[in-house]
Amino acid sequence: MLAHLASFAWDAPSVDLHALAPEIVVAATLVVVLVIDAFTGEEQRWAASSVAGIGLLVALVPVATLAYDGATRVMFGGGYVVDDYALVLKALFLLSGYVVVLLSTNYIAEGDYWEGEYYQLLLASVLGMMVMASARDLISIFVALELLSIPAYMLAAWRKRDLKSDEAGVKYYLMGVFASAVMLYGMSVIYGYTGSTLLAEIAPRIGELVTSEPIITLGIVFVLIGFGFKVSAVPFHTWAPDTYEGAPTPVTAFLAVASKAAGFVALLNLIYVGFWGRHDVYEPLMWVLAALTMTIGNLIALRQTNVVRMLAYSGIAQAGYILAPLAIAGSSPEAADQALHSIVVYLLIYAAMNLGAFAVVMAVARKTRSAEIDTFGGLFSYAPGLTVAMSLFLFSLAGVPPAAGWFAKIGIFQALASAGDTSGYVLAVVVAVNSVIAFAYYGRLMRVMWMDDVPDGDTTPIRVPTSITAALVITAAVTLVIGVVPGVLTHFTDPINLLALGR
Amino acid sequence: MSEYSEFVRQYLTVAIFAAVGIGLGAGLLGLGRIFRPVRPQEQKYLVYESGVDPVGTGWSQSQIRYYIYALLFVMFDVEAVFLFPWATRLEAYSTFGLIEMLIFVVILALGLLYAWRKKVLRWV
């Protein structure tokens, strides 16, 4: 027995600490917040938010040094890859995490919430997203998904005395674990067929056949559907509006931006590295999901009277736009390249504009204690700064220059056109029609803000706390700068390359 | 195949033990049922509790604090599961394995530290 044990060799994996430094910093920040929280009293509660924010910014330093270094670092036999693509997305997650911390500072401190724990869970979730950006292995992807989701389920229910928040948490949790189960079944089938969990080893095994086999189709569809829940693609979106409305608003912003982006990152990793050869399976699925998601999201958004719910449905529609390039990604390497870039660019811009919109909603709700559209009436007369900022974000969401959204949308159209086939053109038309529909509800909120009367005649100015102002400045600056000089963004996104094959 | 057959045979022993255990219990109860006289009375169906008549039903809502202990148990149960494979290869991994396992255990121990400092372990 012992002789047998000695016979198989084990080599210590090479652990590149530099490549893992961003994750290590975030994990260490979590530990520091926990220890501070455990050993200090009530009066040091503010420290949690500061330490969490600083930790997220410090984690950007190794991201920057890794980007400057430029080398692609592959670890654990290809299961964990730190390249330009992963770094750009890690920066996105860290920055949106930081903005969410800024948004949370006053909200969490003023309510009767558990403060230290809130930031610990937020950091854990951000850590999961960062792992997701580098994960190229089914097990890593699954563990990263759970790490980013489980804290989010609990954060959604953080106002635990409020039934709506409980409902938000329970709905999100039940739908989320159901999606995880479906996805795990798909993963197990793929592993059973290919005998590997590494995406780079899965790709040749499932791509070698001319047409797909039922078992491969089943596996791929189940895995992609699992992430369809995460990005709230129709028909797996039913949790989103209730969860967004019931959850604490900073958590909603986090779910709508960071969590959704992480879902897309997982989809990109899986499709580009693992399922690349099976575009006959994922393209039609993504086509249908994209078309349904943007159309239904927009149509329901038209009828919303609550700004948060409207942003939730608008977010569903935006997810449809982001899914669209995946429907043509497999047609040629050029189209795949275009699609990848358009999706990453869209995710970055979407994060800035959507976080900004939530920041304005939070600032206004501090005075009106409500997020109904009517309460935004006459906002310009007493809060011109917030109105201008909100208009910028709405322009961006609608895709009107000079706000950044136009550049993101152009990217989607270019990607869809680059395939050069009917399905791409038809989907481009669907995107165009939907963009027009979206004008209606963004425009309505705009009209209410600029033209309507103040509903209760109370025109005392809104006092916006420093942290929310900082969040607004960051998001507005990013939205405006990218809108005017898109080169700032493409400088970082151009070197991205994710294809495992054909290069 | 021989290695596999040896492996399954070991577990056959486990299965036989389990079967004998279940069979013994079920068989004795079954024998009792065959031989004992059956004279149902209402009193006989009461729950026996130290000779005192039971109050209320056996089903009732219990305290939420038990749940936190159950959670802690599950967490350290999972930790134990990860300790076993490491233990089988303790010498091969030497320092590397020790460090990795320490990271794992210390991060989990923080959960216990948290529970202790936040006074959820105290039963008041």
Add this chain to the structure above:
Amino acid sequence: MFGLLVAQNIAFYVIAALIVFGALRVVTCKNLVHAALWLVLVLAGVAGQYILLAAEFVAVTQVLVYLGAIVVLFLFGIMLTRAKTGHDLELDNPTPAKVGAGVIGVLLLGVMGYALWDAWRGQELGDIVVQRTAEVSDSLFSTYLLPFEVISVLLLAALIGAIVLARRD
């Protein structure tokens, strides 16, 4: 050798029948606590199948974590709710929901069963390699080192969040 294969097949089908029976009882049982106990049979059966596949570590994990911990958590959860834990007829779904669930269940069984049958029909299971715990350990400490460490943060976060949500304050 032939005898072993036959014995293995018989054991597989007996355990599989027990699992299916237990699973049906879990969903048809009118008593929540009994349903949780039937779940024990299902999970134990799965552990038995792992043994037949010579995946010892997975089987032991199944017993330790699922039988030992998850079912206990289930029972705790049931006892914590205010719902009647005894015989409860309101536990049932209305008939349309039952029919719908049945149809979807049969459909899924058909699709998944066909896909599995199609992929592996006619293939014989070759020599089953006994999966030693040490081999599991080797992949855990090389290929899957990162997910392994990440799991500790995951468990920590889950514990903290669950304590906050569950504690009385």
